[in-house]
Amino acid sequence: MFGAGGGTSSYEEIENTDLIILWGSNARESHPIFFHHVLKGIRSGARLMVVDPRRSTSAQFAHLWLGLDVGTDIALANAVGREIIAAGLVNHEFVQKATEHFDAYRESVEPFTLAVGEELTGVPQDAIQQLAHEYARAPRAQLCWTLGITEHHNAVDNVFALINLALLTGHVGRYGSGLNPVRGQNNVQGGGDMGALPNKFPGFQNVADAAVRARFEARWGRALPPKPGWHLSQMFEAMERGDLTALYVIGENPAQSEADAHRTEKLLTGLGHLVVQDMFMTRTAELADVVLPSTASWCEAEGTVTSSERRVQRVRQALEPPLGTKGDLEILSLLAARLGFPWGMPTAEEVWDECRSLSPMHSGMSYGRLEALKGIQWPCPDESHPGSQFLHGRLWDDPVGGPKAGFHPVQHEPPVDQLSDDYPIRLTTGRRLDSFNTGVQSGRFSSPLRRPETLNLCPEDMAALGVGEGEAVAIRSRRGRIEAPVHSDTTLRPGLAFMTFHFPDQVNTNLLTVDAWDPQSGTSEFKATAIAVERLASAESSEPHAIKVGV
């Protein structure tokens, strides 16, 4: 945010703050060790508020749970913002000095009274007010989110809505106060850092910036296109149009991880040429023309990854990879040679050093220093710099160093896949403690917690539908139909269902999900699907599955 895509704070600051808000995050199960820091914070006196449609295991630790309706985050955030303004709790000194467009923001949230907030979100006015007042009054506060914010068609607007709250209250750029997206994969932050974004070079430098481009062109000896590329959702659209006919997939399983799996598979099969580089013969690999068996990057190769607190850390080779596999770097180098770019066979460290020479925020992070300091948080511009515990301290300089931070007024838009009489139940998806994404990795260890995929419903909905625990039902959305056993889940409420996508070979949840995606981030709206649940004609109740509630 404010020009660099990363969380502003450190885990240590989560322990040293006064209020922690987890918004659209079930960190207890999805980021358990991050949640340890939250717990330490609570033990040191911080209060925890959880905003989540489910009364999740994280919410069960909270002082206050705001169980909003799926996809009403902006309405809630705007109501919080309006209440902070109406109650006179704005940090005017900060707003005046360090921000711009406050007036536009104030106007945009004006309609979101507490009553409107309650009506739109389902959260009682008192709870909205309490969150607003506590957040504004807290000496230090951390606002953290995960996919509950970003897996929506208006993901970026959702994030803006939260950033606006931090600007309103001055909860950014200070030790203990910040804005933190907690990342879902071990190097999703690093992927962004390294320019795996359609419009960025490594270090979040703009492809469109001629001066930046010139530096990369000088280093690489090639002219570089100034036009941004496509993000994932745009690639699928390009496949649909026939503009994208060849695809090279490294370490992803889009055939099962993408929303609207029917469409995804059709597009992948329709490609002229599909190359998949993976450790496993995934469903996507099965569709490929060429499969390049690769090594496990986290334990069979050298390199770095970046964590949610912007900490670049070393991954190291602990195992000899299986016969016939090659490291990602080796495969890319061999491929480059065949394409006429014989850049040799650089080591991971040599590649990193080149990156450091081009990305100022990584310049000071030699392998030696990464080892000695147990990772370094960017930005780290030179080898005497200790790394940055938190970002945007400049907003507190007098006068503000660099550009001011802008409010981004955003408006509430309900989920694309709307509820109707035909599809009356809201399905949201998420993770379980012992599983991960499509289960390619996590499905192979013997977890005593694991139970098969289920459609989780609250007991009230189960009674209304007349289904029992473990009974298989049909689940229909506007895109597909699947069957799954029902599981009673008291963290849900009437009209709200929950599934994971950990077991696509058993139940392919993503046949239901909607591929409506955010125009800026390209993330699909996995969190909001309208479904209908029906008993099967031959409704026979199978053996109830063991119920396991992890906390």
Place this chain on the structure above:
Amino acid sequence: MAPPLQVKQLPERIVHATIDGQRVAVPEGTTILAACRSQAAEVPTLCFLETLAPVNVCRACVVEVEGSRALVPACSRPLETDMVVSTRSKRVDKSRRMVLEFLASSVDMSLAGPDVERWMEEYGVDPDRYGPKAAAGADLDARAGRHGPTVGAERATAAQPVKVDNDLYVRDYSRCILCYKCVEACGDQAQHTFALAVAGRGFDAHIATEFEVPLPESACVYCGNCVGVCPTGALMFKSEYDLRQANQWDESRQTVTDTICPYCGVGCTLELHVQDNAIVKVTSPMDHEVTSGHLCIKGRFGFEFVQQRPPAAEPR
């Protein structure tokens, strides 16, 4: 509004005291143990761990403080101004010998590590002077920690079968010294799952799940953080246990490599213990500020996927 707050601690007051005849100066609040360690004066500990709040149960760390009637637990007592501390004295040595003797006479401390082995020697520990071990009785097998009456000259022990009730870790309570580390790590010092507690009294005190149910029926979430802090091998990863049973566990053939967990984006450091090109155990460094040595089920046990790959087929 306050200016950006960058400094966490207020200035500290310095405490001056004497340890083993040496003057020391440490920040106020420093424990005697930490002060001793800063002087390189060794104080044995069993229940103490840097990442957990002291529970004061093992009494191995007691030291003599001038003017104090009782010996003082160094792990939890802060050093005070002008305190005169002796880490070794006749009383201290005798107390430590008794602590170690009582423990070693009733439980199997053979996997408690080289430090404990050395202390046994140093303090002249002789567990056998309490008589030969009673054979593990049938009643012991039925319920953990319940010991039957012993016959005269024999000494009661905590001997009992190893509990193997899941594929991830085993519990061998015949090795348990009741240091509480597992309880603390499972509880409010780290994991906050509260699947374990101490049940029973006196010699019957033992670590238990709720109503002694097997782990898969308990609240356990298999983070393995109890195993990570266990000092005696009472809690052991199944991978290690199986290799030990097969007589194949060999630390001299193992390498330990630090890397980062392949799952979520928190960035936990994993120490991969590798023997014969297979991961046999996963730990995390206690002094790393991200994990403090703690992991979740995926980081701790989710590595199997790299070991379940056949050699890759020839590329098509």
